[in-house]
Amino acid sequence: MSDSPYNPVVHDCFTNPIHVGDVIGGPTAYFEDQGMRIRLSAGIIDSSIVELRFRAWGCPHIIAAVELFCRQFEGRNVQDLEQFETGPIMQDLAVPIEKTGRILVLEDTIRSLKAAINDHLTIK
Amino acid sequence: MSDSPYNPVVHDCFTNPIHVGDVIGGPTAYFEDQGMRIRLSAGIIDSSIVELRFRAWGCPHIIAAVELFCRQFEGRNVQDLEQFETGPIMQDLAVPIEKTGRILVLEDTIRSLKAAINDHLTIK
Amino acid sequence: MILDLIYLDYAATTPLHPSVAEYMRKVQSEAYFNPASNHAAGRLSLAVVHHAAIELAQLFNVNPERFIWTSGATESNNLAILGAAKQREHRGKHLITMRTEHKAVVDAFLFLEKQGFEVTWLAPNLDGQLPLDLFEAALRDDTQLVSIMHINNEIGTIQDIEKIGSICRKRDITFHVDGAQATGKIAVDLAALPVDLYSMTAHKFYGPKGAGSLYVAEDVLIEPLMFGGNQQHRMRPGTLAVDLIAGLGKAASVAQRKMTDDLKHLSSLKKQLMQGLQGIDGLHINGPSKDGYPGILNVGVEDIEGESLLKALEPLCVATGSACNSQSLEPSYVLRAIGRSDIEAQSAIRFSLGRMTTSDEIDKAVSLYCRAVKRLRSISPGPIL
Amino acid sequence: MILDLIYLDYAATTPLHPSVAEYMRKVQSEAYFNPASNHAAGRLSLAVVHHAAIELAQLFNVNPERFIWTSGATESNNLAILGAAKQREHRGKHLITMRTEHKAVVDAFLFLEKQGFEVTWLAPNLDGQLPLDLFEAALRDDTQLVSIMHINNEIGTIQDIEKIGSICRKRDITFHVDGAQATGKIAVDLAALPVDLYSMTAHKFYGPKGAGSLYVAEDVLIEPLMFGGNQQHRMRPGTLAVDLIAGLGKAASVAQRKMTDDLKHLSSLKKQLMQGLQGIDGLHINGPSKDGYPGILNVGVEDIEGESLLKALEPLCVATGSACNSQSLEPSYVLRAIGRSDIEAQSAIRFSLGRMTTSDEIDKAVSLYCRAVKRLRSISPGPIL
């Protein structure tokens, strides 16, 4: 449908999220702000992120953003998380400017997840 | 056509006036007022109005009114002119209330015609 | 793609009833003239306009002379409220309305506030009803105008126009009713009701968009919004859109004929919808639980984000908040006024049903709604602790 | 009966162009939704509205964002004039317009006079043109708004919008143009013309009735006439009539494509009409004898009463005075302004020709006119002495 507020990437990530869930016992981060809530958890083997799972409460853009993050970083090295930037994800999802703040909630959650993963790796 | 400002009598009298003209040498009356102009002339034999002719300049209602007057009084006795009243003619022609003044111009002309006929009969 | 849509947003707008569309087409091709033109063609169009006035008058049981043609209820509301308030400034500068009115009423009153009028904004009870004791307490000697909507567009509350109007009439207060959602849907006898001004718009009852009317009771005077000649008793200038007016009239006449059947149909569908949804955890109805207009059902559900709900409901076309403000995602001020929290209000979905709605569509809507709630809950990290 | 009519009153209103009617029907059945609705159906209607804005923008060579949808030129004129005057009250309270403007402009200015504004009413020359020296002499430091129509609806005069606009722009004066009779008929390049506000209405160029627009140049601010939410930059509330807007856009696009042919067709018909009438004793043209808009010819004739002439011309449908005031039979104030006496003015007949007018209809019109004049003269007692 023309003029949808959601581009096809949002539509797909929102409608068919394949990373919903929790990695039980894995490093986990939870963040809430601006009425949005995100939980991320990871399955780590050596320094590989073999699994990324999320739960989220928020608008379609935020749900799609978390799913897209999972799609992009599952299977990659823990170090790669440093490369995460909000800019490209905002672009991929055509997030309207007034929702920028919400995407920063995702950024915060990822930062928190990195910390949790580091703790996890250190303990090991 | 529905809602015409002219009823069928006006339409007929305006479109097919059969009394346009002048009775040359007959008693004649001319009156103008409110931008309307009416001339009436009659052919009189004994005390019969054998002919009535008019000329008029004005709206369709005034033209129709003069024609209707001629239709009604041609062939009748001079005395009958006393019976002329504006009320019935306004009704027959469904003259809008704001045009009442114009019909009074016809009344004035007829009064003047009666005077001219009286002069004519007296001279005889 | 459009074929897949399930349209349950009849309170936002309706399609043309087939016989209305057909009649309008006939007028467009055979009587498209300017009703103000002083010739046979113009008079034909004028007759079409007169006929429409008669059809509208029959629906309301009043004299056809009493309707002003406008472009819709927004204009009718503005004309009524600004026009009456200014016309009777000498009578007083106090005005009364409700917090749950349509934006076209609310914003007209906000404008009058800026112009030095004083407005009392009454709050409804939980059902959306105006509490009459509150209303009577708000009346003052300088109260000159009261505006209360007939059926609320978001939650379907039907106000007691008769009681409110009687109170106004006793005190020489002009009473305006926004009847945009009531016209053609419930019986409105303006000969019996103590109403001075009544707004309506054709596109809410299967008539054309861009066509509205304001009923002005005898001896009620209002100032115009626009100027341009003597048409419509100088209350509303502009070339009359003969085909739109014809469509409005015909829609009124169809509505009158079908009203009983329409109401029965809607009541049965609303019952089906409510039964279908009742199993959902944390669901609540916004607005009247009974006696509301059967074409509208507004429900909210705990711990679901509104925008995602709307997206997850596709291809179901329903409204969040009022259709007219739904471009912004602020929680509906109507729902706030009946006591809903921001978070409750933002999950609200208005189902509005219409003449063409089928029982099958209701089934689909129910299953889409249940699935969407379940899915979003399965994604959610759980309620905030 | 309607079949016998000869309609030469295209300046009063036009029929729908067939492809406009067809497109509107499609929108009515497939995209009848509320463009403000936040769902797929609403977005479909919104896209239709955007498309119409693009079509309209192409006709005027400007940005599609710059159009406000209204109910017609009466509303556009009022919105522009009242809205601009009030918005810039601080700039000054002096306004300028012409005596030959449409009632929707004249009466808006009369209202502003009552509100404490001062209006200079300029008289045209015999052709209906604004004398530029007179205009410049009328300008003052506190002049904030000028409104001049593009094509005069009664006599077809085309004003020099470019020159008038340049003078306004140099002095920071808002310039409004009533383009109701020009839109879709002559080329109007609003990117090049120094115009701030331009009014139009679809039903004058084979689009739907009840659909108009106001072009608002960038950085021009106006106050709204009505209130009701955030739609259309808060300048004009109300549900957008998507089918009417679609029809307006399509009519603009058809008009652009056909403009050269239309003008050629009208010029040739007007020539035929003038030649046909030229033998009549005491005939005069009201308005420009050359360079006027070819779709309009206004003629008067000595010593003929206007109402009777109109009746005698049946089944010819033409206008006396302006279509919009023709319910009253006062002599046209436009004709009085170009120096006609009352008696001259009241015999005036406006022939207005259109896309569907045929050479055969012109022949019939000529013979009806000649016959009517002859017949009424034969009835007349002769001129007042």
Ligand SMILES: Cc1ncc(COP(=O)(O)O)c(C=O)c1O
């Ligand atoms: C209660 C109510 N009043 C007024 C309006 C405004 O009607 P319109 O947009 O047709 O002007 C609407 C609908 O939008 C409404 O639901």
Ligand SMILES: Cc1ncc(COP(=O)(O)O)c(C=O)c1O
């Ligand atoms: C020059 C002019 N301006 C304004 C209007 C008003 O247009 P509308 O009646 O469509 O509002 C008209 C036609 O009636 C017109 O000819």
